[in-house]
């Protein structure tokens with residue numbers, strides 16, 4: 187929670203203004219019943235119209251000041267709460283961008299969406315209410331108690347009884363609904379997760395005619411959410427008429443017992459009216475506080491969930507070294523890797539070196555660990571055994587920006603961002619000129635884009651899989667890097683296009699290291715070194731011809747893909 191309070195610091199000046207306005211508002215509200223009493227007991231009693239007019243005028247001023255104070259309080263409260271939510275979203279977003287796959291898996295992606303939207307909204311809404319009520323209710327309540335006890339000594343027990351009843355009622359409701367707030371947020375997580383899965387899987391759901399099944403799956407989570415909300419809100423809404431009932435009973439009791447006191451000459455009629463007004467304000471302030479007591483746990487649940495994101499320890503931390511010599515090498519030394527929570531060693535004893543001007547390729551069966559090797563280089567995840575060195579410096583000691591600036595990484599799944607072709611190309615090189623963009627598009631054989639300002643929909647959904655691959659290759663080659671890593675991203679290119687793209691790549695990256703991951707022999711056969719991976723272990727290394735001759739796994743893959751004559755080219 188400390189992390190949340192730290193962000194709140196900048197709001198303290200506005201908080202002071204709210205506090206001052208609340209005092210003004212409470213002062214005015216506390217003064218009004220005394221004026222009413224004076225009008226009744228002095229003005230009407232003495233038939234003094236001027237006195238009544240003076241009091242009335244004072245009351246108008248007090249009400250006006252109170253109204254302006256209330257407007258000010260609402261304005262500043264919403265400014266503080268929405269400003270705080272904006273700051274919170276920014277900090278959460280910045281933190282999430284530093285997450286590795288490990289953290290992303292720990293707090294699921296759908297939960298992160300709920301936390302940065304719904305949970306922060308809860309914090310904003312409740313904070314806004316709290317700012318208006320948390321200081322105001324005690325000031326008004328305590329002030330009214332003092333005033334009420336001053337004027338209606340004998341009747342004060344009625345306030346005490348009503349207060350106790352209201353308190354017990356509030357406690358019962360709060361204790362009853364408390365456990366459901368955490369559950370509500372968890373169900374929203376689940377609903378996001380289910381909706382996300384369904385939306386991504388729409389084509390498969392339709393193709394397999396699974397609409398009914400998926401509808402039922404979503405319907406169940408939706409129903410759970412409805413049930414919890416119905417339960418919580420029915421309890422909260424029971425509170426309002428019940429409180430009103432007790433408030434009215436209190437007024438009846440004050441009038442009943444007050445009438446006896448007035449006849450006995452112990453209290454004036456105006457004071458009974460003022461006493462009723464103060465008692466109403468006391469109960470009203472407790473109802474306000476009670477309301478906050480009920481929604482506070484919801485605020486705390488959401489705040490804790492947001493704080494969890496902010497306090498999450500990053501598994502990948504920055505190193506201090508900010509420079510790397512030119513023409514660097516990357517060396518894997520006895521590298522091993524196991525995914526968090528998995529007992530299986532995904533990679534074991536991986537040793538190889540990427541050299542400037544050389545092309546290396548990794549081939550292996552599905553799930554053999556090819557992508558995992560690539561992810562280790564830009565430190566999307568860290569080795570669990572051994573080390574990766576850039577020019578003999580462990581990459582963990584390098585500043586992340588320094589390391590990642592040296593690398594061009596194209597993941598297996600082509601990812602494009604909403605915007606234009608140009609803005610997507612500038613993700614690869616922020617200051618890329620139109621000329622450079624067109625050049626990169628040509629090199630990657632992007633012949634389907636006429637204008638670099640052409641729109642790219644969210645996730646690149648207005649391009650085909652193969653088109654997205656070409657665009658992501660263009661993005662990878664637009665900037666100059668020491669290492670080009672391609673994770674099976676040539677798979678949708680036909681042989682001819684692939685050959686042209688690779689030829690272009692050789693030209694622009696002649697002094698760099700290129701690493702291809704592929705299942706296709708045609709993509710890797712010209713590499714200077716081919717690494718054959720099987721079940722997370724390197725089983726052989728060499729050129730295409732070497733491996734064809736001596737490596738059974740490699741030659742089997744090659745034979746299954748190529749004609750015999752092509753294998754020995």
Ligand SMILES: Nc1ncnc2c1ncn2[C@@H]1O[C@H](COP(=O)(O)OP(=O)(O)OP(=O)(O)O)[C@@H](O)[C@H]1O
Pocket residue numbers: 287525526528532550551552553554555556557558559598705
């Ligand atoms: N996030 C993860 N958590 C746990 N295990 C994982 C995770 N990602 C991958 N794995 C496991 O690690 C192994 C290697 O996966 P990886 O994606 O590196 O294989 P690959 O050789 O690139 O496969 P493909 O050719 O299908 O892309 C697989 O057995 C997979 O089940």
